[in-house]
Amino acid sequence: MSDVEKPRDKLRTGFTTGASAAAAAKSALLAMINQKKIESVEVLLPKEKKIIIKISSCQYASDSARCSVIKDGGDDPDVTHGAEIIANLSLTDKVGQIEIDGGEGVGRVTKPGLGLEIGSAAINPTPKKIIIENLVLAGKKVLTENGINVIISVPMGKEIATKTDNPRLGILGGISILGTTGIVIPYSTASFAASIRQSLDVTIAMKNDTVVLTTGGRSEEFSKKEFDLPDHCFVQMGDFSGYTIQQCAKKGIQKAHVAGFIGKLAKMAAGVKQTHVKGSKVDMEFLAKIAGTLTTNHTILEQIRKANTARHVQEIIIENNVKGFFTAVCAEVHKQMRQHSEGKVELDVILFDFDGKILGRYNSS
Known part of the structure; x- marks a missing residue:
């Protein structure tokens, strides 16, 4: 060359x-x-x-x-x-x-x-x-x-x-x-950002104003069972949650359903705009803090702090029946995404388990 x-x-x-x-x-x-x-x-x-x-x-x-x-x-x-x-x-x-x-x-x-x-x-x-x-x-x-x-x-x-x-x-x-x-250019994010913008442009050109933003293929698959919307309304945002919701606001999207698993949503809840595994780690202290508003059991909170992965935290929460935790995570994601969109997009945040069951949900209404 x-x-x-x-x-x-x-x-x-x-x-x-x-x-x-x-x-x-x-x-x-x-x-x-x-x-x-x-x-x-x-x-x-x-x-x-x-x-x-x-x-x-x-x-x-x-x-x-x-x-x-x-x-x-x-x-x-x-x-x-x-x-x-x-x-x-x-x-x-x-x-x-x-x-x-x-x-x-x-x-x-x-x-x-x-x-x-x-x-x-x-x-x-x-x-x-x-x-x-x-x-x-x-x-x-x-x-x-x-x-x-x-x-x-x-x-x-x-x-x-x-x-x-x-x-x-x-x-x-x-x-x-x-x-x-x-x-x-290896590992350039520009092409991914361009594909997100293109997906949103198609949605708008097809006269739709609602999108389902997912973190990947599996969360999209589960979302399609949840929402009866045309194919072009489903947009994989990957690791670019902050950028995607900003683009939604800029392009006039009215409503965004945001769906994913515990790992990506935990990062988004903590305010990480780009959630690539190499670029950021799940903040266990942050998750323990959320759990601390729902339980006073110090053993559970310590287990969360020492957890290996976000999935491990999910298992601890389910095992100990800490009610409201997943919805609280969704509420934090909602708060972050609302800031990125300057409040211009109606939001609905869904946390799936790995079988497609909804563990937590939080929306504007």
Whole structure:
């Protein structure tokens, strides 16, 4: 890679599906022009950055070519890491025009709020711009006599998409071609934050003003049994509870059901906005303090202080029948989330056990 800075901790950067598609398209054009296989290609990215990407396969004829790239997520591999991104390029009689569409394994947009036309391929504006800019650079002469048509496909895209948010966002049949910079920075939180904003935008565009914010897949699964709402109203906020509720307030969401398990909710109750396991620990003293308002039994309180995990605290509370504890935790989460939303969002906080039973609940009403 040229002109790409590595993070200070020396983790290996990767490149996005958008950069992969641009590399495949540019190499296909060069292979067709030069009538030879392309081994690697330099791709111009936003802000004048450049990256060299290896080409996996390359076939060409006089007026068409097909090249592919294996997407590399660096040291932050996501579900698209290792996917083959193919560009089928052909000449058209629309002089100077470049058309880009999605083929097999690239999703189609079926809901508003994504910044893409309904029915169009889920190729985001920045990747599309990168593809066009690179084709213009490589094919100035070609474009004076012809147009160019590019079809981006991902053979395993349909299967990969089931592990993404695409189905809930109304992107069906495959993955999205994404990336605002072209570079994947390991453990970047920016993409997760972007997906939260995108989920909320779809909810609003679909004329819904209620969301269910969950900390992960299992809490979402249990929440879906509790709330009869469309799929796009369920938003996985992961570790970003403070950010998500701020975005809800900013975007005009009226009501948020917040659901999770004891570990994440205990951190949120203590005022931790980003609850990643490496970034914060459950404050046992804080949980003991809550329990102390409900029981004077010093043995129980000492057990909580010495507990290994939040789940362990849950077991201690249930075993000793400390009534009201889980609701009290939910009330503390409510208080924190209310502050983050500046009181603009009606809140309902639910604490599930690991079988999906509601242990505690607290809401504004």
